[in-house]
Amino acid sequence: MTTKAAQSEAISDEALTLGKQLCFAVYSAAHAFTRAYKPLLDRFGLTYPQYLVLLALWQRDGMTVKRIGEEIGLDSGTLSPLLKRLEAAGYVGRQRDPGDERQVIVSLTDKGRDLKTEAFGILADIGKASGCSLEEAGEIRETLHQLTRRLSSSEMEG
Amino acid sequence: MTTKAAQSEAISDEALTLGKQLCFAVYSAAHAFTRAYKPLLDRFGLTYPQYLVLLALWQRDGMTVKRIGEEIGLDSGTLSPLLKRLEAAGYVGRQRDPGDERQVIVSLTDKGRDLKTEAFGILADIGKASGCSLEEAGEIRETLHQLTRRLSSSEMEG
DNA sequence: CAAAATTAATTTGCGTGCAATTTAATATTG
DNA sequence: CAATATTAAATTGCACGCAAATTAATTTTG
Numbered sequence: 424m425t426t427k428a429a430q431s432e433a434i435s436d437e438a439l440t441l442g443k444q445l446c447f448a449v450y451s452a453a454h455a456f457t458r459a460y461k462p463l464l465d466r467f468g469l470t471y472p473q474y475l476v477l478l479a480l481w482q483r484d485g486m487t488v489k490r491i492g493e494e495i496g497l498d499s500g501t502l503s504p505l506l507k508r509l510e511a512a513g514y515v516g517r518q519r520d521p522g523d524e525r526q527v528i529v530s531l532t533d534k535g536r537d538l539k540t541e542a543f544g545i546l547a548d549i550g551k552a553s554g555c556s557l558e559e560a561g562e563i564r565e566t567l568h569q570l571t572r573r574l575s576s577s578e579m580e581g
Numbered sequence: 582m583t584t585k586a587a588q589s590e591a592i593s594d595e596a597l598t599l600g601k602q603l604c605f606a607v608y609s610a611a612h613a614f615t616r617a618y619k620p621l622l623d624r625f626g627l628t629y630p631q632y633l634v635l636l637a638l639w640q641r642d643g644m645t646v647k648r649i650g651e652e653i654g655l656d657s658g659t660l661s662p663l664l665k666r667l668e669a670a671g672y673v674g675r676q677r678d679p680g681d682e683r684q685v686i687v688s689l690t691d692k693g694r695d696l697k698t699e700a701f702g703i704l705a706d707i708g709k710a711s712g713c714s715l716e717e718a719g720e721i722r723e724t725l726h727q728l729t730r731r732l733s734s735s736e737m738e739g
Numbered sequence: 740c741a742a743a744a745t746t747a748a749t750t751t752g753c754g755t756g757c758a759a760t761t762t763a764a765t766a767t768t769g
Numbered sequence: 770c771a772a773t774a775t776t777a778a779a780t781t782g783c784a785c786g787c788a789a790a791t792t793a794a795t796t797t798t799g
Contacts, residue, residue: 442704
């Protein structure tokens with residue numbers, strides 16, 4: 424098993440295993456976050472992506488659908504129905520921008536604003552459960568941002 | 582702005598921002614992987630989770646649905662229809678276990694086995710696009726595994 | 740300024756992802 | 770050994786996530 428063919432086979436197997444584990448680690452961590460949030464968000468009747476939208480609005484109220492999408496990385500096809508559900512739940516309102524009728528401005532209701540206070544507790548719980556210091560969390564964030572940027576920038580058309 | 586109330590407000594705002602960024606970094610990275618794989622998998626008519634199932638089968642053929650679910654973290658509600666699509670595409674076969682008729686054994690077809698060779702190339706492409714050395718990838722994987730383990734172990738019932 | 744191009748949301752269609760229910764088969768135990 | 774409990778898949782229902790098509794409003798430009 425020391426031929427050239429056998430060696431390249433070994434390298435490929437290593438790449439296979441590593442690639443699988445790296446991709447799957449990210450995949451699992453994302454699901455772990457979703458699951459960790461779920462019981463905390465259930466009592467507000469919110470899903471994780473709905474919560475991400477509210478986090479964005481708590482930092483900057485009155486954004487358009489497009490702007491929200493840029494903030495959290497979702498397109499309007501996902502956001503339109505999601506925002507309707509948030510509206511039905513009474514957390515946000517949606518109004519066409521009078522200055523540009525193509526755009527829809529999403530703004531927090533009083534109920535949506537009130538939720539922010541309780542949401543701080545949720546983030547604290549998640550922070551505790553993640554077992555990270557502020558510095559560790561910052562490092563993980565930076566590493567993943569870098570990874571995301573690299574993957575996004577390379578097109579890799581089949 | 583140096584009262585006790587103002588200070589705890591500041592701390593909470595920091596937790597809010599950090600928590601949001603950490604959760605979102607993981608969330609974005611997972612989607613970046615999915616998007617990075619998409620053009621490569623499209624020509625085989627495969628989705629990313631379908632590809633994960635095949636990766637698992639290339640390493641250990643003939644697993645039950647439950648075992649596959651444990652390997653990649655999906656339940657039968659997701660796997661049953663997914664496996665039917667893989668079967669319809671001709672990559673796997675499904676047979677009831679004669680020894681225990683409750684179980685369904687999933688095995689690769691010749692077409693499914695043949696795909697493994699090309700899949701090595703996909704992993705290599707992703708590895709290249711991620712811009713990681715084997716060591717860096719290993720560190721990221723370990724960090725995320727640790728994070729996933731911590732989040733999974735803490736129940737946090739609302 | 741009118742036709743063409745662009746833009747923002749919405750809608751549609753398909754494939755997850757997961758909780759909860761159902762069905763069928765196997766284990767348990769009274 | 771028959772009633773009960775457990776287990777593995779499949780099914781159902783709801784909410785993403787994204788591509789593609791549609792609709793309506795605004796720019797662009799000929």
